[in-house]
Amino acid sequence: MKKYIAECIGTCVLVVLGCGTAMLVGCDAANGSGYLLTALAFGLTIVGMAYCVGNISGCHINPAVSLGVLMRGGIEISDFIGYVVSQCIGALIGSGILALIFGTGGVTDQTGGFGSNGLAGVGGSVIAGLIVEIVLTFVFVLTILGVTSEKADHGSFGGLIIGFTLTLVHILGIGLTGTSVNPARSFGPAVIAAITGNTAPIASLWVFIVGPLVGAALAAIVYNYLED
Numbered sequence: 001m002k003k004y005i006a007e008c009i010g011t012c013v014l015v016v017l018g019c020g021t022a023m024l025v026g027c028d029a030a031n032g033s034g035y036l037l038t039a040l041a042f043g044l045t046i047v048g049m050a051y052c053v054g055n056i057s058g059c060h061i062n063p064a065v066s067l068g069v070l071m072r073g074g075i076e077i078s079d080f081i082g083y084v085v086s087q088c089i090g091a092l093i094g095s096g097i098l099a100l101i102f103g104t105g106g107v108t109d110q111t112g113g114f115g116s117n118g119l120a121g122v123g124g125s126v127i128a129g130l131i132v133e134i135v136l137t138f139v140f141v142l143t144i145l146g147v148t149s150e151k152a153d154h155g156s157f158g159g160l161i162i163g164f165t166l167t168l169v170h171i172l173g174i175g176l177t178g179t180s181v182n183p184a185r186s187f188g189p190a191v192i193a194a195i196t197g198n199t200a201p202i203a204s205l206w207v208f209i210v211g212p213l214v215g216a217a218l219a220a221i222v223y224n225y226l227e228d
Helices: 002-023 032-055 065-069 078-105 127-146 160-175 183-195 207-227
Strands: none
Touching: 002 078, 002 183, 032 065, 032 160, 065 078, 065 127, 065 183, 065 207, 078 127, 127 160, 127 207, 183 207
């Protein structure tokens, strides 16, 4: 149970700090500072959580990562289900916290949807959105599998490598889909946005569930082939 609580807390923190930063500073590609701050917020949160709850749960805080680890034989199916449920609950709690902060504090949400993902940057194209999320998640999860492999020897730098990689994929993806690579991170904001009257994010939510899961599965297949 403690590892599920750790996953819930980690995902909650990711949503509050990552999506919260996007809501506060905006993530328009034309506004370089907000764009980079948002990318760094997600990446640095992963670094912090990796060294905080990594020794408890592995710090997946992402269903796509949990799927990749499952396919590598790192966790059992029962743990996978527990992780995903915990991550989604954490994302909902985090989005709820943001709703309280921005809803009662008079702070403007620069994203218009609690930092939720969308297809505006790819012209509304579902295919383009799926490709972006599959490719970015593939890169992210492949990195995680490599860093956490028993054959790897990165010392205590694994969390930094993973955090910097998440920052990197955000730098490309923010202007395209807002960068999900994490179904739970997309689920929480989209649901809270819908509850508060903005149903647009929920309509394309499936893209940010399917895309990352496919990308993670491909990463696990490729890494299994390369390492074994």
